Amino acid sequence: MTLARRDYRTVVVGGGVVGLYTAHHLVRAGAGPVLVVDRGRLSAGGSGRNGGGIRQQWETRATIRLAREAVAAYRGFASEFGHNVWFRQGGYLFLADGAAEMARLERVRNVARAEGLDVRLLGVPEVERLVDGIAPGACLGGSYLATDGTLYPYPVLWGLLEALRRAGTEVAYGVEVTGVARDDRGRLAGVLTSEGRVATGALVNAAGGWSGELSRRCGLDVPNVATRHEILATEPMKPFVDPMVVRASDGLYFSQSMRGELVGGLTVPHPPGVDGGVPSSARFLTSMARALLTLLPRLAGLRVLRAWAGFYDDTPDGLPLLGEDPRLAGFVHANGLGGHGFMLAPSASRRAAQAVLGEPVDPEAREFSPGRFLAPGGASRVEGLQLG
Ligand SMILES: Cc1cc2nc3c(=O)[nH]c(=O)nc-3n(C[C@H](O)[C@H](O)[C@H](O)COP(=O)(O)OP(=O)(O)OC[C@H]3O[C@@H](n4cnc5c(N)ncnc54)[C@H](O)[C@@H]3O)c2cc1C
Incomplete structure (x- = not known):
């Protein structure tokens, strides 16, 4: 496989629901060109292996806000993307x-x-x-x-992938990311892939269960x-x-x-x-x-x-990592979503896209900040309803 270009504004690593949704938010904001790479195939990761549960009952306000926004997105998914995801709000x-x-x-x-x-x-x-x-x-x-429920995960992936391809966004399965390149000031300057080096100012780590492995390959120790x-x-x-x-x-x-x-x-x-x-x-x-x-x-x-x-x-505190890593400018986390990344994908990825775009982020951003684990005491359990 050969990539169409050698430079992209953003490279999203992971072509599951979180990576595809993040790319969608970026493309919709006019922030292309975006490249999505995935070393596997569509739905090989957690996005093709989950129970389709979508809920808003959580112990923390921050997670509830993510979940509420996501439920609204899934309710409108069919009209936005033209795929029925059979979102049944049976509670x-x-x-x-x-x-x-x-x-x-x-x-x-x-x-x-x-x-x-x-x-x-x-x-x-x-x-x-x-x-x-x-x-x-x-x-x-x-x-x-009553407004919680279940959906079929696959049509979500199909809808997102089709929308991205319609918009001319490159989504490359079978391409692995092995590391990053930095510029003289230590900022992210490129991504090293199995298809060679790609210049970019932003990488989004949406590698699901492999996000810890990817961060560490890029020199960032994380608790995932x-x-x-x-x-x-x-x-x-x-x-x-x-x-x-x-x-x-x-x-x-x-x-x-x-x-x-x-x-x-x-x-x-x-x-x-x-x-x-x-x-x-x-x-x-x-x-x-x-x-x-x-x-x-x-x-x-x-x-x-x-x-x-x-x-x-x-993650140790049960909350995701969403935002730029304070140790490497341009490296954005969209991970740490536990067993609930499908239900939180639309909103979690919107926050990751905000971080790429340098936009003001939502009030609860501090709770999801990737830097929180660098501070003493940052690892205590906060969101404990990691069930079902
Ligand atoms: C049994 C089970 C049940 C679940 N039930 C639910 C549920 O009911 N509701 C819910 O919301 N969530 C559920 N989840 C969790 C949910 O599936 C995940 O949180 C979500 O799918 C994560 O999506 P993602 O896009 O972040 O990761 P994934 O879908 O895992 O995608 C990550 C992708 O990154 C790619 N990748 C990894 N490393 C690299 C690399 N170095 N280079 C290139 N590509 C790379 C992988 O190939 C993979 O395709 C469940 C999970 C499991 C396992």
């Missing part, structure tokens, strides 16, 4: 099976309501109406927001850690549950697709890092089956059609 139901979880959900409700979201705490009878067949005594109640997470889809069942259901104690989550399949996951620990690849494990299948049956005994005998895995891109 998100967090279940509490202990007093501590209930208190936690109450705190989430309070923060969300202060941000104008109609999150409601539910008792057992209301939960039973939402989850037909839930085992007696399986929960004490839950929190619910890739973690492997598994997910499965079952054979179809008659529709019985509208919301995405998440158990707060262990993070078990599932939703029912329009075809009737249950799609869901549960975190089983794996060694951190990308070196082990993304195989599925028997341990996940058995843990997931057991966890589901404690909640929905009538699923006994339901067959699993497929299971797969992908990487989350985790």
Whole structure:
């Protein structure tokens, strides 16, 4: 593959949802030429491996604001990009099976309501109406927001890619970034790729689970850690549950697709890092089956059609890195989105694009600032609702 040019205003590394959305914001702002490079293929990363969950219930106002903006973007996606992403706002139901979880959900409700979201705490009878067949005594109640939901990730990627190509933006799959070049003043001057050196003043690191690896290749130590997470889809069942259901104690989550399949996951620990690849494990299948049956005994005998895995891109405080790295002018982070990068992509990438353009950023920018980990105490947990 040969790139069309040898100089670009911005090079976006990663052709998943975050990279494509960032390029889209830049192109729409007239800030071309933009090059998107990805060493894999469309949807090879987390963007083609996720559960399609879209929610606004979070512990921090900063994340809620990202999520609200993203929900508005996905609601308008079909008219903007001409692809139906089947965004179904069937709600998100967090279940509490202990007093501590209930208190936690109450705190989430309070923060969300202060941000104008109609999150409601539910008792057992209301939960039973939402989850037909839930085992007696399986929960004490839950929190619910009707405007959360699920979508199909693939049409989002197709819509973004087509829009970029229509606008004449180069999106090159099969091209790897191996490092950066700096000018005399230490600013970013170019990107080193498997197709040779490309001159540019800005690189956006949207490499998902590999973002830590990419930053380190470029000489920047970052706290991002890739973690492997598994997910499965079952054979179809008659529709019985509208919301995405998440158990707060262990993070078990599932939703029912329009075809009737249950799609869901549960975190089983794996060694951190990308070196082990993304195989599925028997341990996940058995843990997931057991966890589901404690909640929905009538699923006994339901067959699993497929299971797969992908990487989350985790940070110590549960918040993303969005903005320019203070150690390298021109190097912009759009990463650290944990297991929630699809739902936050439209708004997180808009903030990354603002940083490239040198525009004033939104009020919560400090909380997402890549420099926060350089300061003492910058690594404490802030956003803890990293579930489902
Ligand atoms: C099992 C599972 C379930 C999930 N469920 C949800 C969910 O319900 N809702 C939600 O919002 N999120 C979910 N996520 C998380 C979500 O999928 C990710 O946060 C999101 O897709 C990240 O998008 P991205 O564009 O940043 O990264 P990716 O889609 O991973 O794209 C990064 C790309 O960078 C490329 N790349 C990496 N290094 C280089 C390099 N050096 N040079 C060139 N290219 C490079 C890779 O090839 C890859 O294609 C889930 C993830 C998993 C694994």
